[in-house]
Amino acid sequence: MKKLMKAILTEGYGEGKIMETPIPKVYGDRVLVKVCYCGICGTDQDLFSSDCSFVEDGLVTYPIRPGHEWSGVVEEVGNQVTEFKIGDRVVGDNGVSCEKCENCKKGEFSKCKHLLNVGTIDPIYDGAFAEYFLIPARHLHKIPEGISLKEASLAEPLSVAYGGIKHMNITDNSIVAVIGTGCIGMAAVVLAKCLGAKDVIMIGRNPKKLEVAKSLGATVINTRESDPVEAINRLTDGKGADFVLECSGAKETFKQAIDLAAFRATVALIGFYANKENNVNIDTIVSKALYMFGVMGAVGDMAGALEILKTHKPNLLPIITDELPFNDALKGFIRQNYPNAIKIAVKICEE
Secondary structure, three states, rough: OOOOEEEEEEEOOOOEEEEEEEEOOOOOOOOEEEEEEEEEHHHHHHHHHHOOOOHHHHOOOOOOOOOEEEEEEEEEEEOOOOOOOOOEEEOOOOOEEOOOOOHOOOOOOHHHHOOOEOOOOOOEOOOOOOEEEEEHHHEEEOOOOOOOOHHOOOOOHHHHHHHHHHOOOOOOOEEEEEOOOOOOHHHHHHHHHHOOOEEEEEEEEEEHHHHHHHOOOOOEOOOOOOOOOHHHHHHHHOOOEEEEEEEEOOOOOOHHHHHHHHEEEEEEEEEOOOOOOOOOOOHHHHHOOOOEEEOOOOOOOOHHHHHHHHOOOOOOHHHEEEEHHHHHHHHHHHHOOOOOEEEEEEEOOOO
């Protein structure tokens, strides 16, 4: 086996490079994965440009090896690993636990007091934009049969959407509204459809992205053509949406999520907001008795998302609108290069 691998380093402020670095050594409970696909997240693009609150708040130390949306094949396992073998197709959590704190010792890795963030903010664990990725076996998951490696690279954004969906008792009578036509919004559409929602309504303004949502089974509302609150009320006979996933983080969408929600609806906030919200009537949240909560990617949610994929086997490929070879990956980190992209998948290695 060769000793060096290619990896991406983000240096911030629009700078980055593909460099050679040693392939990590395998030991103990670690698993070495040959990375086949890695998705470029909006957070990756923000960290590349440094135009984000994380940088402003001092939560980022450059250089960063990004990459937390990946799929691959097990190349080598440590001597303590029993649940994975060479050749297994796998994906991984977006956090790495310390295994030493009191919560980790109880097996509650999602509550780790020293959790490392894969490829994003401090404290950081080197990401998967590399030919090989070393990760503890406890944070790996096998890819269900029937799901390709390319589709499986969406497992992490699906797990983030699942962080909202898991608190929603979706039935065949449920109206689910999804605000935001990015990857997590599309993932929310897929999961809500798999769980049998009566109607899943995607709200956005990019016609090309809305067409993708329609192909996934959503009813679409273009905010450039219709007021979304009025449109939702027409579609629901004035009731509103039972469940709302706000995945945009745009200036007006927090208020929008509240206004289109039904009485006693559940509202999940998944988008990051660049601006403070000053025009929200808090009394609306109270008078509607809304259950509202924030969602961050969490260790443990990937297993739930994968179980839905295993059961329903939806077609995820429409979400991946662009694919780049590894040597051209840096182009994808510049948001302006791909204004209509939902997900850019970088192909790193062959299976």
